Amino acid sequence: MSRTLILAVIVAGLGAGAYYYLNQPEPTPAESLQSAAQDAGAAVNDAVDAATEQASEAASSIADQATEAADQAGDQVASLANQGQDLLNSWIEEGTLSVQNFDYDAMVASVQDSQLSQDLKTKALGILDEIKASPQLIAQKIEELRTLLTGQQ
Secondary structure: OHHHHHHHHHHHHHHHHHHHHHOOOOOOHHHHHHHHHHHHHHHHHHHHHHHHHHHHHHHHHHHHHHHHHHHHHHHHHHHHHHHHHHHHHHHHHHOOEOOOOEOHHHHHHHHHHOOOOHHHHHHHHHHHHHHHHOHHHHHHHHHHHHHHHHOOO
16 A cells, blocks of 8 residues: 555656646746846857957967067077177187287188178178278178177277
């Protein structure tokens, strides 16, 4: 008998649930529209959140790349300045560049063999040509070379 009672309670519960479900009123057009608007609003919010996150990540990535590029450019400029300074120091130490001594051929060869940028090489060779053409300007031109190769004014 207890099984029958349990079965009757289950059947009655199912029947009551079915009756309630089947007798629910249909949503009004306004309720349907409101529900659809809420669903669309949630979808739009999700899309905006996703787009905002992607834009933020992209901006962060671009900023990181710009910082890295600036750091690399700064390192390259420092490296070039060091190369120019090293070249100038070697000329002074070897005695190939002084007011009393000017070894044009050795200096031209060292500029051409250096790791300097082509622009710096061209300018340095131009100054060396000016010294060769007008040796009386050597003091002034040595200063120009120093400024060019070290990046100091």
